[in-house]
Amino acid sequence: MSPGPGAASAPDQPADPAAPRLSATSTFSSLRIRNYRIHFVGSTVSNIGTWMQRIAQDWLVHTLTGSATAVGATVALQFLPMLLFGLYGGVLADRLDKRKLLLCTQSAMGLIGLTLAALTFTGQVHVYHVYALAFALGLATVADNPARQTFVSELVGPALLPNAVSLNSASFQSARIIGPAVAGVLITAVGSGWAFLYNGLSFLAPVIGLLLMRTGELIPTERAPRGKGQLREGLAHVRARPELLWPIVLVGFVGTFGFNFPIWLVAFTDRVFHSGAGTYGLLNTLMAVGSLTGALLAAKRGSRRMRFTAACAGAFGLLLVGAAGAPVFWLFAALMVPLGLVGMTFMISANTSLQMASGPAMRGRVMSLYMMVFLGSTPIGAPLLGWVTDHHGPRIGLLTGGLLCAGATVGVALILARIGGLRLKIDLRPGHRHLAFVPRATGRVAPAPGQRANA
Known part of the structure; x- marks a missing residue:
């Protein structure tokens, strides 16, 4: 990929000398760059479909089985490939052309959505179909996630990277507001199949966007050459640097025990508040409002300090504990907004600090490890907390997750203080x-x- 006009000699420097000044001007600075605008629009369209499928998939499994454990198993299967193969995705992202890699992964994810839609429309869908397709989607995600995370630096350069990371999260959370609301209406009115169909077709937007990008305006980054021991090299790089290691450890604990909302919200909707898919979609939407607010605040004035990241993780755990004890629906629903805000602020702070602290040739492996411990920890946490929720009730399940997140934050904070x-x-x-x-x-x-x- 040839460097654009005016590219600096260093491999990961902004091509436009004005870029460092743009990073401080506004919340939406990265949108001034044409390639990033295309990426942002395509991702937003696809993210709406992703959230529609998540809601429809969770509700479909719950309808087929009546079990929170089965919902947890579906979530676990979707993220199991990240746990098993996540680091290999980082090696691919460091080694290959990220734009071409994303064209392959986004196309595969679209086909998976269309397959689930066809099975649902024909009335042939069984829970093992959902399990198999969730696992297939996880396999595509192994390569897609690190490539998509690190491709942002080629779109905007390092000066605007924190802003672009925050806007990506804002796009995802905007879709999280729209997707669950639309999915709830569709599931109630015409069934889950239409949500799956939209998701499959929505991947046309990022694929077309990638094809429309001006490759000459991309900012080239250093690629890792082929060679042996690249996984070990990436792990050793993280292990030797506390500013990389301990945020990843904390993300692993929070991902394992804190981000299990498909299990908890389904269980609270059905077993505590005795409601249906519309209420489940509403709770997801309220959480998304908070997450979007957190993403926009981070885009304007985010912090990459480790103490801020740890404080957000601790506050997230305490909010989970508070939601577990909420005696009435309106209070539980209201707590979804600060939960989304604090949880998203934590993830953006950790993501940005890791990308900024990583060298360009190592960034894919570092971010794949980050995504592996966050998404790959779900196969451990989801079935465990699903079992606790089934056998001891939704409130005990949510309380357990909150206490474990808060305890992990205290432990990591004490270790960092000692270091x-x-x-x-x-x-x-x-x-x-x-x-x-x-x-x-x-x-x-x-x-x-x-x-x-x-x-």
């Missing part, structure tokens, strides 16, 4: 900060620069 040469100070006097991290006693050997986390 950074800090200790936890507790001061109960009035007018003083009751909890604070302060430097350890003088005379202690300070950690080497490479061992200090980005606090």
Whole structure:
């Protein structure tokens, strides 16, 4: 892929000298770049279909089986390939032309949606069909996710990367507002098949967008050459850098135990509030409103500091605990908005900090590890928390997830404080900060620069 006019000699520098100034001008700075606009529009259309299929798929499995465990198993199968093969997707993203790779993965995902639609329309769909297609979708996602995450840097360059990452999340969450609402209406009125059909056809938008891009305006990044040991090299790179390792660890805990809303919201809708698909879609929409707000706030003024990321994870866990104890529907529904906001802010902060801290030739492997622990942890957490929800009730299932997220945040914060040469100070006097991290006693050997986390 040839560099565009005015490209800098460094492999991951912006082609346009004005780009660093644009990054600070507005929430929507990245949309000034034609290729990114095309990408943004195509992704938004496809994301609406993705959310429609998620809602329809969860409700279809629940209708076929009546089991929260079966819903959890479907979610687990969709993300199991990421757990098993996720790092290989990162190697492909580092090694291949990302635009051509995305053309293949997006086309495959569209065909999967159309297949599920055909089975549903003909009345031949069984739960094992949904399981198989969810697993196939997961296989396509293995290569699609790291390629899509890292392709953004080729569209906008490093100066606008934080803004573009946030806008991508805003696109996804905007679709999350529209998709569940439309899916709820379609499921109630005409059945799940129409949601699956729209999803399959919606992948035409990103495919056509990729074909319309001006390849000469893409900002080339360094590609990893073919060679042995590239998986081990990526893992060693992350292990040696606390600013990469510990955000990924925290994302793994939150992904495993906190992002299991398909299980919890279905169970709360059916077993606690005794309602139907419309209420399930409403709860997803309210969460999406909060997530979209968080994404837009991050696009304007996001933070990449590790302490901010950890604080968001802790707040997310506490909000889950609060939702588990909500005594009435309106309070439970209202908590979906801050849950979405804090959860999305956490994910954007972790995503952006990892991309900015990774070298261009390593970025695909770092982001594939990030996606592997976030999405790939679902096969572990979803069946486990689905079992807890089935046997002990939705409130205990949600409470368990919230307490585990909050506990993991405390553990990671203490480890990072130790690496950074800090200790936890507790001061109960009035007018003083009751909890604070302060430097350890003088005379202690300070950690080497490479061992200090980005606090």
